[in-house]
Amino acid sequence: MLQIEDVHARYGHVHALRGVSLSVREGETVTLIGANGAGKSTLMTSILGAPRISSGRIRFQGASLQGLGVHEISRRGIAISPEGRRVFPRMTVTENLLMGATFADPATRGTDMQRMFDMFPILSERSQQLAGTLSGGEQQMLAIARALMSHPRLLLMDEPSLGLAPIYIRKVFEIIEMLNRDHGMTILLVEQNANQALRVAHRAYVLQQGSIVMSGTGRELLQSPEVRAAYLEGGKSHNDPAVAAVA
Ligand code: ATP
Numbered sequence: 276m277l278q279i280e281d282v283h284a285r286y287g288h289v290h291a292l293r294g295v296s297l298s299v300r301e302g303e304t305v306t307l308i309g310a311n312g313a314g315k316s317t318l319m320t321s322i323l324g325a326p327r328i329s330s331g332r333i334r335f336q337g338a339s340l341q342g343l344g345v346h347e348i349s350r351r352g353i354a355i356s357p358e359g360r361r362v363f364p365r366m367t368v369t370e371n372l373l374m375g376a377t378f379a380d381p382a383t384r385g386t387d388m389q390r391m392f393d394m395f396p397i398l399s400e401r402s403q404q405l406a407g408t409l410s411g412g413e414q415q416m417l418a419i420a421r422a423l424m425s426h427p428r429l430l431l432m433d434e435p436s437l438g439l440a441p442i443y444i445r446k447v448f449e450i451i452e453m454l455n456r457d458h459g460m461t462i463l464l465v466e467q468n469a470n471q472a473l474r475v476a477h478r479a480y481v482l483q484q485g486s487i488v489m490s491g492t493g494r495e496l497l498q499s500p501e502v503r504a505a506y507l508e509g510g511k512s513h514n515d516p517a518v519a520a521v522a
Pocket of ligand 1: 286
């Protein structure tokens, strides 16, 4: 469904992606793990055209995404639940959900909204509350629901568990599993919580300093001594690129 081939991306003199290749097949949950600054968010946002890649190819359902605006990419079936959630704080929950449906069929908005309220009952309870006054976990539910309002074929999830209380971290991973298993959603998940991410993923890639250094099934990477040492054990070691040298 998504093919990324030999992609390079730069911010000025910072060479953030250095020849990244990965693929996501229809129906899969694929996770990308890596230390702070490895380039995970850059890879996610470059799929949506910002930053523009300096070389390489990104194809979705057989067609190139290069040069397309974010609206056209959304229309083709890709949605993101962004890092840091980025809900519209001065809008209500309902208004935030409607923003997610901007490019969807207006005729289905009512049923789509009800679907989200059924999936995330807390959003139904909070429907008229300003999004900025929701808890971090509630905002994350809203960010995921808002992305789903556009009926994506591919859902990009950038650090959905970041900064959440343990109860919401568990909930976020349950939602990821539920979306994939019960709704057939194809998911590309970026996470620092490597342990949980590898458990829910069919396949996974390890990104280190802008390059993919390892890939395999979620189970294979969970059992890999290098991944365990760099990302799963040893407390803060996953934040240290020197310790995270798994190549
Ligand atoms: P984290 O887990 O901390 O979010 P990440 O793996 O998502 O990290 P990126 O945010 O993609 O990493 O950053 C990759 C590299 O690109 C880093 O060196 C970062 O400093 C740099 N970078 C990211 N965004 C910009 C920007 N807007 N301008 C300049 N450099 C940037």
